Amino acid sequence: MADPSENDSSLSEKKGTPPIARVSAKVAHAVKRRRSQVRDINQLAKAILDGDKTALSQGITLLESTATKHQPQAKQLLEACLPHANRSLRIGITGVPGVGKSTFIEQFGMLLVSLGKKVAVLAVDPTSSISHGSILGDKTRMEALVKEPNAFIRPSASGDSLGGVARKTREAIILCEAAGFDTLLIETVGVGQSETAVHSMTDFFLLLKLAGAGDELQGIKRGIMEMADAIVINKADGENIRAAKLAKTEFNRALHLYPPKASGWSPKTLTCSALKNENIDAVWHAVEDYFELTRANGYFEEKRNEQNKFWLLQTIESRLKREFYEHPSVKSEFEKQLALLEAGETTPFQAAETLLRLRNSS
């Protein structure tokens, strides 16, 4: 299916050409473009598999494109990369703004690079499309890491829904892995459900915190504690050290309130100072311990399979819902049924029947 807007512009540009010549020129152009696309995508895939970071960037841009004409190309690229994916450790990192995420990721990434790892940093930020500035957009925040040959930093995809952004990030993971990146850091700001999305695409989930004024748990987002495999209290330097240690104790206590994890892993609490580059290696050791444990007990594979299944069902179900609620007959009746419901003149079940019948009858 061609992009309608593209058709429009190509027609208006060629106003002087007679209609038939215009059509045959278009056909010839399309055939040529299709052939060159196939070659281009194969070349692009090959360059990505060779570890070419520019090609990787272009590939991710292609995946992120919303143009209909790019869909088959994106599919072809994914298919070429897929056999070479699934090989990295995927680490999710979250924390509120001001917690020092960029500095932490810079230091953590530099440590990994020094250990011979190839590190890719991606982000899930559902607000990036609104603010036009993504959390990783400002690459200067990671001055050292961005210059490393074995590091790749990519700002968050933009999109009109978290689902869209998350899907694109998940596909970008495949490309990064195909390009040989073995350690992936997936950052999120934790807006709305973005932590859940990142948790569902990573192996290890790291929560960055600051030491506060006692009562550390107050205001912590619902469900985050359960997801965390490690809580790292950043800015544990200077006068902050004591408060950070107290926070560590309190978080540790709180973690004990939760039932044991299916992974067999007991979540760790740590303190570090990204600014002073202190104790970053301890964080990495915890991550290593986690991977050792979960690879040995089979949880690593199991979780990845579950995540894949989750994304399959998620994709299907969001499409089913979209199709239903955007069905013209349903759309025009939906508000009416809601009004009847508010007025107590129907039940939720009767209203549902009415709407489902409308969809089936047209």
Place this chain on the structure above:
Amino acid sequence: MADPSENDSSLSEKKGTPPIARVSAKVAHAVKRRRSQVRDINQLAKAILDGDKTALSQGITLLESTATKHQPQAKQLLEACLPHANRSLRIGITGVPGVGKSTFIEQFGMLLVSLGKKVAVLAVDPTSSISHGSILGDKTRMEALVKEPNAFIRPSASGDSLGGVARKTREAIILCEAAGFDTLLIETVGVGQSETAVHSMTDFFLLLKLAGAGDELQGIKRGIMEMADAIVINKADGENIRAAKLAKTEFNRALHLYPPKASGWSPKTLTCSALKNENIDAVWHAVEDYFELTRANGYFEEKRNEQNKFWLLQTIESRLKREFYEHPSVKSEFEKQLALLEAGETTPFQAAETLLRLRNSS
């Protein structure tokens, strides 16, 4: 739509009758039955609105019937009762087996009856269909309440899914309210997601607990604390009083860790002894305070509207999913796509596309 099994039996019974006579007899019978149904349902509805508990029981049994032939009758009954519903206070009560739920509900119900309330007790127990014994099935557990003219006790509906059980309970609420019951106690054992289901159909959610050996929060089910409007520590009698008070303090502290509720209500912790009938009135005062607050600030209405909308969407979406996953082409391909996914030969998104295309093409 007629029940096919019923048709079969009526045909086989009348093998001796000539075909045409058979058909006209069937038509006459159907017409007669339809007329008598309409009259019967109107009569049933009238009896329910008059507060007849036997009619209420029969009405709920009709709602719970899975026979296709009962569906239009159930619908008719609901429509007749609907204008008289939505008038009760709906209180959800949960707690693990052994916490003393039945004794608590008995005493709480007796208190309400003594205050001039009309009390209906319903239950959501997704296990009742498996164990063939529902949590409220053994009515002798509420010996006094069951004899009260102004009390009505109904065991849990059975069903093959929580969704089914919950739907039936939600419809039973409508009938109970139409019958003039002004205070509804909806009990659950808290298996699987049943607490969430009960929370989504009640105004006030009460969690019953026992004092344990310190560390009260250990093992508490995920999300339950957030839902509770009151935590009541039962069996606070004799030697247990001290432990119950300690538990109260710990729960109170834990409740403070959660963000403020949209209702504006601060969840309460209380102790009581259902066995000794002590402090049951304090629980009721807390419930009264809640209703006073939420009726004044508009949250009561708001929550009910949200609950109705939730059930509307829930019903639609579970139907959409069922239709999709039970589609013959999808069903036969689904396991194959899962296997490809496990083998890393497809992505969740490609597998979803394949399955969605199958559904659309047949």
